[in-house]
Amino acid sequence: QQPVQSPQAVILREGEDAVINCSSSKALYSVHWYRQKHGEAPVFLMILLKGGEQKGHEKISASFNEKKQQSSLYLTASQLSYSGTYFCGTASSGAGSYQLTFGKGTKLSVIP
Amino acid sequence: GAVVSQHPSWVICKSGTSVKIECRSLDFQATTMFWYRQFPKQSLMLMATSNEGSKATYEQGVEKDKFLINHASLTLSTLTVTSAHPEDSSFYICSARADYLYEQYFGPGTRLTVT
Numbered sequence: 001q002q003p004v005q006s007p008q009a010v011i012l013r014e015g016e017d018a019v020i021n022c023s024s025s026k027a028l029y030s031v032h033w034y035r036q037k038h039g040e041a042p043v044f045l046m047i048l049l050k051g052g053e054q055k056g057h058e059k060i061s062a063s064f065n066e067k068k069q070q071s072s073l074y075l076t077a078s079q080l081s082y083s084g085t086y087f088c089g090t091a092s093s094g095a096g097s098y099q100l101t102f103g104k105g106t107k108l109s110v111i112p
Numbered sequence: 113g114a115v116v117s118q119h120p121s122w123v124i125c126k127s128g129t130s131v132k133i134e135c136r137s138l139d140f141q142a143t144t145m146f147w148y149r150q151f152p153k154q155s156l157m158l159m160a161t162s163n164e165g166s167k168a169t170y171e172q173g174v175e176k177d178k179f180l181i182n183h184a185s186l187t188l189s190t191l192t193v194t195s196a197h198p199e200d201s202s203f204y205i206c207s208a209r210a211d212y213l214y215e216q217y218f219g220p221g222t223r224l225t226v227t
Contacts, residue, residue, distance in 0.1 A: 002155070030214055041205055041218040042156070044114075049214065087155065091214075098144055098209055100216065102156045 001026055003090045005103035012078045012110050020073040020106045022088030031064050031071040032089040032100060035082075042087060045073075075108070083110045115139050116208050118219035125196055126227055133191045133222045135206030141186035142208035146216060147179075150203045162189055196226045 003024040012018055022031060030049045034042035046057065048064035048071060059076045075082055085107045089100030115138040125131050135145060144163050148156040160176075162168040162183035170176045180192040189208075193200055203223050207216035 032215055034218075041220045044215050044217055047215045089156075089216075098214065098216070099146070099158060099161055101158070104155045 002101055003088055003103040005086075005088060005106050007106060008104070009107040010109070012082075012108065014080060014110055014112055015077050018075045018078060018108060020075075020086050020088075020108070021070065022072070022090070022103055023068070023070045024090050024092070026069065026090075026092045028064075028066060028069050028071075028090050028092055030091045031062075032091075033062055033071075033073050034087045034089065035084045036087060036105075037084040045086075078108075078110045080110050080112065083108055114210075114213075114217040116142075116206065116217050116219040118206055118222050120222060121220060122223040122225075124225045124227060127197055128195055130192055130194045131196055131224060133193075133204055133206075133224075135189045135191070135208065135219050137187045137208045137210075137217075140208075140210045142189070143186070143211040144209050145183055145189040146207045146209075147181060147189075147191050148205045148207065150205060150221075152203075156205065159191075193224065196224070198226045200224065201226045 003022050006021045032047045033045040036042040061074045064071045085105040087102045087105045089102045117136045119134045147159045159174045160168045160170045162181050164183050164186050168181035183189040205221040207218045209216045
């Protein structure tokens, strides 16, 4: 079952923050975040595994609440290069399953 | 690290012909490769999962006789679209994962246009 992402689209000015949410009705084992620019392949950002962990890299971080089956991606002090469509991909089975179901995406536009 | 290539990056073919798309992991051995299809402004839809040396597992609704997948080595998987029709026109993307990783790395995609 496809995870639900919100918002569908967001426009930010450079330096502003954004949060993108991903929720599932199924028990999740892992959540994967990707960013895709127009006409290009998705680029891996980070993965969060069952255990309610939080990860971050510079100004992009994410959390995973396994009780609520939700993950959030946090973008702080956004840069023009952050523009693109963000997808969350979820894996519902255990450690042996690596198939991902992707949400519909959140289009992020960062303007000067 | 974790670079995946696809060839060709775009292809235009006539209706009824077959097209082969290659997906290669350049700096790691890909235990599993995945093939996705993406329509404009839509999400990634998994078509099939292939493990090296095994038959591919197709998602419901994907015709395995039309979309032939071969994963002959740990660095190469191919997708052949047989008897292509205009409705097969799409962006096809492969991804690969190594045995020691959970995450998938995507190739640059192949844009197929069937006329």
